[in-house]
Amino acid sequence: MMKTILPTLALVLASATPSLAQSYAVTNGRVVTNTEQGVLASGTVLVRDGNIVAVGTDVSIPDGTEIIDADGGWITPGLFAPVTQIGLIEVALEGSTTDSGADDSPYSVALDVSDGFNPAGTHIAATRMRGVTRAAIYPSTGHNIFAGQGALVETGGDADSLFESGSFVFADLSQSGASTAGGSRPAAWAYLEAAFNDARGYPGRFSADHEGDALNRFDAQALLPVVRGRVPLVLNIDRAADLRRAIRFKAENAPVQIIITGGAEAWLVADELAASGIPVLLDPLRNLPASFDEIAATLDGAQRLHAAGVTLAYTTQTSDGYYNARLITQHAGNAVANGVAWDQAFRSITLTPAEIYGVGELYGALATGYAGDVVVWDGDPLEVMSSPVAVLIDGELTAMDSRQSRLRDRYINITDETPFAYRR
Template identity: 70%
Template sequence: MKQLISAFAVSLTLAAPALAQTYAITNGRIVTNTDSGIVENGTVLVRDGDIVAVGAGVEVPGEATVIDAEGGWITPGVFAPYSQLGLIEVGLEDSTNDQAAGESPFSVALDVTDGFNPNGTHIPSQRIEGLTRAAIFPSTGHNIFGGQGGLASTSGEADSVFESGSFVFADLSQSGADEAGGSRPAAWAFLAAALADARGYPGRFAGDHEGDALNRYDAAALLPVARGRVPLVMSINRAADIRRAIRFQEDNAPVRLILVGAAEAWMVADELAASGIPVIIDPLQDLPFNFDAIGASLQNAAHLDAAGVTVAYATLSQDGYFNPRLLPQNAGNAVANGVPWDAAFRAITLTPAEIYGVGDRYGALAPGYAGDVVVWDGDPLEVMSAPTAVLIDGEPTAMESRQTRLRDRYINITDDTPFAYRD
């Protein structure tokens, strides 16, 4: 006999991780992110953590636990391509902040996932808003390199990090130029010297010799970038700097770039499309927040999409350690400024996964994909819509956070004591 659970009640199903089982998410409008498009009144069947069937005529097995979407939307989980989730608890308290290490002798060798805390208090508030996966980014310290980033789920489990060393982060914007000595030519020269050190590893470091830009540990960590095995994520905004980045990739094959920021990318959209370099942008960045972004525009996303650039959306204008949950709103604003709905939704789900090389596992609803499924009570890009159920790796997650517990604790308190004596 099937067990019927309303989408709202899924948050109450388990207080602790359960054994893997079969779930059928039924009666919803399914956004597949595949050639199947949108399936009306469909079912997603998840077994042992993976999706096994998607469609309007899926047979629900007798042992399945049924999650009724009640006519809502069923989508893949949101994937944040840039965040600092699990690295910061209190932004102004250094003891809770592992995003950067300005006093360390190392840079590229720093793997930010070593500091990732799956029990961070900000993670549940992202999960209940539909965010199931995120790229975890370092910040720069004493040179242009911040270190290595990784990919994590928002499950809160000990094994939340499912890939480390996924990319190396470098800042080639004005702030990176400041770290390199005060100018963009200094930053590009430092990057060139660092790549030479990596290509020369280990021979260049024989005996007590060090590299021109990097020590031996950093050079070893940069070697996968030099050989094209992992991408270099480059923070950059100015159109002229983006053109320089395109030339850099051409001159340093097999190095692969991903650009983050790219506020003026719309000015060089055709060149970016021809280069094949993907970009991570914030669709809400429309003000010149510094001199690198004088040309920032709300039409950035639409121009890039029309040109055929691979684009993912981030929340760069909000704090990355507690606001990636706003990604659907950012995507909705992209739609309001000319991006087709399906392209905007893809930019916060499948495209980020593809950029990081895991698009065959995350970001779509199809057999063989991980069971990251979100049920919404309306259009997920509408600001008033919200998730009613979230599954990660095929398991329902608790739809509560510190904020919701505080709300529930205090919302109906009546205190009849005199005002001066109230807590």
């Protein structure tokens, strides 16, 4: 596979200012559609006014369309990172730059990460440069099992980058959640059941000065869409026994929607998860028993879940969630190395996470009517040495630089003229 790009494309990418053109034809590349069209050996994706208007091997390109020649590379949908904290944390050890959690707040479910998202966060550009165009951003738990409400964002860096708030509610029912709830898993599940009862009773049981058994009125109001099945509840769970309890919880609390994140031992209950329709957000690189919740973690986990028919998307949990979502292709590549089919692994970082969050009709595929999120790669996206050479988000060509790359360019050719003993 060629590792060069045409001079015209290189000139476009050298600018830090996105092109103002509204129509692009991405041509001469291996097109991964994530649709019934499959993979086109050499095709074209036509984008106009933010959306994809044609995909195929014989697409008519109107006059005035800007051509992006993939030069024999790969053309794919933008990647979707399903569990991240980009835009919420700038420096994890500096509290003033962190808006992912609020340990001292009296609220939990009502906390909405969209209020703290910074589209200008420096990690966002670095994430976009690795082909990630969409992401789900997560809150961190505080004083109880509920962390708050998550949101969906794109990585363009514009003021309107957050395109859906209140996308899900996140709760921790793992070993750490048990500790937060009072010291045991029974305490955590009792708290969740009580919280659901509070939400079902809202606003009646909160009349006068009364509060709920577990939640205050503000949190109960925020949980109500979850109880009614309109907004999914994401549960952080690893242990197989806890996953079975989550399956039972869903059955007993219909029409609640459940999504599992973590899932280190999910392969042990793969058939039950598939039958229940509960999707899993899994890092395929998890294979070490970092806690007693994940004794059965294995590199074969993703393959076994796929084989059972579980709806599965990949995360980068073993990396750091606020700046290493960009490694998602490496994690998917390792899934392929451990038995997962290439197209299945790639779907797990594009269309499948979009479907899990209810936006699969707009993102994660190259098809007419989908958003113009298109990435041009110089090689196989799941190969560690391949890189994007162009990224379009909502049909706009984005800048392919970041604070990190600008610092590199600034200092790479500086010659140190100080005496040898003083050089660093």
